Amino acid sequence: MNSIERVLAALTFGQSEHGIPDRVPVFPVPLMQGAIVHGMTVEQYFKSPPERLVQAQLKLNEMLGGVPDAVAGIPNVIQDVTAFGIDLAYHYQNSTPATSRMLIQGFDDIASMGRGSISGSKELEKTLEVIRQLSAKVGDSRIVIGACIAPFSMPSMLMGTSKWMRLLFTPELKRRWFAPIIEVCTDFCVEWARAQHRAGAHVVVLADGMASSTMLPRRCVEEWAIPVVRETIARIGGLVAYEPVGIAEPVIDLLADVGAVALLIGEEDDIARCKKKTAGRVGLIGNINNMKMRRWSPARVELKAKAALAQGMPGYGFILANQGPEIPFDTPVANIAALVEAVEKYGRYAPRAREKASVEREPVAA
Amino acid sequence: MATALEEAATAGADLGLIELARVELYHQINFLRDLSATANAIADSLSPVEDDGLDDGFAKLNGDLLSVADVVAENCCSSLESCRSIESLMVESDEGRRAMDRSLQSLCASTSGIGTLIQNIEQFAERTSLVAVNARIEAGRAGAAGAGFAVVAAEVSKLAELIAKVAHDIKASVGEITGGADAIRHAVEDDHRRAAEQREAIGSMVGINETLLSNGGRLPEMVAHLDRFLHPLEMAREGARHNRMSQITIRNLERNIEGIHDAIQKVCGAGASGAAPRTLDRFIEAFAQDMTEGREPPVGSMIDGLLDAGVDPLSALDAVGKSVQIANMRQKHAHVSVGDYYLNFLAIERAMERLSSEIHGGGSTGMKVVLGNARGDYHSLGREMVGMFLKASGIEVIDVGLGAEPERFVEAAASSGARVIGVSSLLVESAKQILRIRELLDARGLHHVKIVAGGACFVVDPDFSKEVGADYAATAASDMVGIVQEVYRHVPLEGRSAR
Numbered sequence: 094m095n096s097i098e099r100v101l102a103a104l105t106f107g108q109s110e111h112g113i114p115d116r117v118p119v120f121p122v123p124l125m126q127g128a129i130v131h132g133m134t135v136e137q138y139f140k141s142p143p144e145r146l147v148q149a150q151l152k153l154n155e156m157l158g159g160v161p162d163a164v165a166g167i168p169n170v171i172q173d174v175t176a177f178g179i180d181l182a183y184h185y186q187n188s189t190p191a192t193s194r195m196l197i198q199g200f201d202d203i204a205s206m207g208r209g210s211i212s213g214s215k216e217l218e219k220t221l222e223v224i225r226q227l228s229a230k231v232g233d234s235r236i237v238i239g240a241c242i243a244p245f246s247m248p249s250m251l252m253g254t255s256k257w258m259r260l261l262f263t264p265e266l267k268r269r270w271f272a273p274i275i276e277v278c279t280d281f282c283v284e285w286a287r288a289q290h291r292a293g294a295h296v297v298v299l300a301d302g303m304a305s306s307t308m309l310p311r312r313c314v315e316e317w318a319i320p321v322v323r324e325t326i327a328r329i330g331g332l333v334a335y336e337p338v339g340i341a342e343p344v345i346d347l348l349a350d351v352g353a354v355a356l357l358i359g360e361e362d363d364i365a366r367c368k369k370k371t372a373g374r375v376g377l378i379g380n381i382n383n384m385k386m387r388r389w390s391p392a393r394v395e396l397k398a399k400a401a402l403a404q405g406m407p408g409y410g411f412i413l414a415n416q417g418p419e420i421p422f423d424t425p426v427a428n429i430a431a432l433v434e435a436v437e438k439y440g441r442y443a444p445r446a447r448e449k450a451s452v453e454r455e456p457v458a459a
Numbered sequence: 460m461a462t463a464l465e466e467a468a469t470a471g472a473d474l475g476l477i478e479l480a481r482v483e484l485y486h487q488i489n490f491l492r493d494l495s496a497t498a499n500a501i502a503d504s505l506s507p508v509e510d511d512g513l514d515d516g517f518a519k520l521n522g523d524l525l526s527v528a529d530v531v532a533e534n535c536c537s538s539l540e541s542c543r544s545i546e547s548l549m550v551e552s553d554e555g556r557r558a559m560d561r562s563l564q565s566l567c568a569s570t571s572g573i574g575t576l577i578q579n580i581e582q583f584a585e586r587t588s589l590v591a592v593n594a595r596i597e598a599g600r601a602g603a604a605g606a607g608f609a610v611v612a613a614e615v616s617k618l619a620e621l622i623a624k625v626a627h628d629i630k631a632s633v634g635e636i637t638g639g640a641d642a643i644r645h646a647v648e649d650d651h652r653r654a655a656e657q658r659e660a661i662g663s664m665v666g667i668n669e670t671l672l673s674n675g676g677r678l679p680e681m682v683a684h685l686d687r688f689l690h691p692l693e694m695a696r697e698g699a700r701h702n703r704m705s706q707i708t709i710r711n712l713e714r715n716i717e718g719i720h721d722a723i724q725k726v727c728g729a730g731a732s733g734a735a736p737r738t739l740d741r742f743i744e745a746f747a748q749d750m751t752e753g754r755e756p757p758v759g760s761m762i763d764g765l766l767d768a769g770v771d772p773l774s775a776l777d778a779v780g781k782s783v784q785i786a787n788m789r790q791k792h793a794h795v796s797v798g799d800y801y802l803n804f805l806a807i808e809r810a811m812e813r814l815s816s817e818i819h820g821g822g823s824t825g826m827k828v829v830l831g832n833a834r835g836d837y838h839s840l841g842r843e844m845v846g847m848f849l850k851a852s853g854i855e856v857i858d859v860g861l862g863a864e865p866e867r868f869v870e871a872a873a874s875s876g877a878r879v880i881g882v883s884s885l886l887v888e889s890a891k892q893i894l895r896i897r898e899l900l901d902a903r904g905l906h907h908v909k910i911v912a913g914g915a916c917f918v919v920d921p922d923f924s925k926e927v928g929a930d931y932a933a934t935a936a937s938d939m940v941g942i943v944q945e946v947y948r949h950v951p952l953e954g955r956s957a958r
């Protein structure tokens with residue numbers, strides 16, 4: 094069973110043509126660690142030609158024993174702001190970049206903001222090239238992951254989270270400006286996700302840092318974010334994994350029906366309860382604490398992964414991963430390896446169960 | 460003599476002022492009696508908390524509260540004693556005033572005697588004139604016989620006797636007048652001495668009164684101080700309930716809370732309106748409840764209601780701050796989002812906007828915090844919310860803004876005297892700037908300045924704060940107020956305390 098088959102088997106809860114998965118798939122997200130492969134800084138790595146990023150992702154997969162079921166085609170999601178003419182700023186050599194300025198200084202600027210253009214951004218063009226090359230290299234042996242900032246969260250990148258919150262929580266501002274800016278951001282997000290799919294990404298992660306229970310009360314997620322997410326995923330058309338970046342459990346019943354193939358959950362979310370609440374409607378990806386992974390021993394990472402697997406494995410529909418967005422740069426590679434190896438040790442489904450599942454499925458297939 | 464009378468008149472004028480001062484003194488004494496009674500009421504209303512699980516911080520809090528009440532009572536008693544001594548001095552002054560009045564009456568009587576003497580002298584002059592006329596007539600006749608001069612001589616002799624008697628009487632009267640004047644002078648001198656003493660006493664009284672008035676003026680401050688104890692007690696009670704501590708502890712906490720409520724009501728009752736505390740209580744509960752349940756409270760109308768009820772603007776703002784803290788605390792027991800905190804933030808912001816025109820300075824606890832986003836961090840939301848919560852709690856915020864270099868944090872702390880630096884950071888590398896801030900603080904000998912780390916990476920991993928050398932981690936926007944209060948109240952200035 095290759096990675097594509099395994100992931101499909103997992104996310105369809107054993108109902109795909111591939112039957113049930115042989116083991117739990119694993120998606121570590123080592124975006125910055127490519128710099129280690131090349132012996133350069135993160136800034137140099139992110140600015141290097143597409144081939145370097147492709148080489149690094151493949152090498153990382155190899156370093157981790159070829160176990161990870163996915164490779165990442167994107168260096169970070171912050172780069173999405175470059176589509177709106179905003180440069181990236183590197184304040185540290187080994188960290189993700191930040192936006193160099195806010196596009197929207199006053200709410201009136203929304204009326205005149207541009208639509209967002211992939212072709213106007215050398216970073217996004219390069220990412221498409223990375224995805225194309227990765228896709229060509231891995232074929233169907235690995236999942237190629239793309240990502241983009243969700244339209245409900247993009248405004249916080251363009252005007253700052255504080256201003257976006259003020260707009261959301263001030264009725265007169267929301268009435269005037271919410272629809273126009275969400276329209277622009279949705280259009281761009283759909284275009285950008287489709288482009289990644291066309292370049293070869295099997296699944297695009299929709300990163301929605303503003304739509305989790307960490308950021309908003311449930312009623313706000315339900316009224317403001319969910320309709321936008323649902324429309325966006327529907328318009329994208331391809332496979333989308335949705336990441337509310339933070340605590341998902343209090344709203345996971347709402348997120349289960351937005352059309353995503355999987356949800357990325359946070360470290361504080363209880364996997365078993367989330368599985369129960371979603372009831373097979375959507376797969377779950379998660380949820381090892383990426384910040385704590387920095388300082389845990391490999392043995393502790395393994396134990397945490399084992400515990401997560403014990404909750405996530407039953408009934409399928411689970412992929413082991415670090416919680417979003419990515420693994421911090423100074424995390425020991427041995428810790429990432431421990432996370433990955435855990436699926437081999439503790440994440441295998443019994444062959445008999447697989448056979449039984451296969452037999453039970455036959456009448457359905459017939 | 461005229462000088463003596465002028466002095467007497469001046470003394471009389473002084474006495475009039477003293478009389479006014481005495482009336483004022485009685486008012487002050489009555490005020491002090493009320494104040495003292497109130498202070499005693501505060502002390503009496505507090506019940507000691509049994510040590511069955513409460514932490515040292517609360518025990519100290521309770522001790523502080525009793526101390527405050529003791530200080531008020533002691534101050535009032537001391538002031539009362541001073542005022543009573545002044546009052547007895549004033550009674551002596553009254554005796555002096557009456558003695559001087561008697562001297563003045565005597566002087567007036569003597570003056571009246573001098574008038575009679577003048578009349579006698581006038582009669583003497585008339586009679587002498589008649590003698591002179593008769594002597595000339597008789598002298599004309601003397602040529603014939605000079606016998607008539609014998610009669611004239613006899614009359615002149617009688618006049619001489621009369622003159623001698625008048626001279627004696629005048630001498631006696633002058634003596635009386637002089638004596639009277641001397642008596643007046645002495646009386647005036649005595650009165651001046653007493654007046655000087657009284658003026659000095661009045662000066663002291665003014666000083667004491669200023670202290671008393673200051674104490675009286677401090678009354679709202681003391682009430683606010685009591686009020687500040689109220690919130691931690693309420694927090695402790697909520698914590699005790701949440702942690703299922705013993706019923707005895709909870710009851711003791713409740714008794715203390717009620718005691719403070721009563722004391723505050725009594726103090727306010729001694730001054731302005733006794734209804735204000737109850738109005739504030741209702742306001743705090745309603746405001747906190749709205750925010751706890753995610754409803755935006757009708758800030759404008761609620762604050763107008765407070766002001767209409769006679770609550771001063773600073774107390775109104777303080778009530779908003781307390782409401783938010785209670786809401787934050789209640790929300791923390793359940794799941795709470797940044798958006799919930801943001802609603803609280805907006806409520807405070809609107810309250811402050813509403814009250815800004817009513818408040819002119821004051822309301823500060825004297826606590827200061829330097830707040831900023833670390834270099835490379837441009838996520839202002841958390842910093843802005845924390846800043847607003849701090850301000851609403853009377854804590855001064857020195858905001859160094861977004862992407863601040865470590866040097867800027869340290870310089871701001873050094874120049875402002877702030878004992879806490881709050882560093883917000885979303886990303887790991889930005890958060891590591893705290894290490895540099897600690898280095899700079901140590902290099903400048905600012906070991907007593909504590910660093911609080913906040914931001915997403917510390918929410919996900921609070922222990923990361925230790926790695927970067929922070930003293931505390933604030934994992935929610937509402938944590939900062941409690942941390943700052945703890946640093947200012949319980950952490951010694953010398954050296955660094957345990958985390």
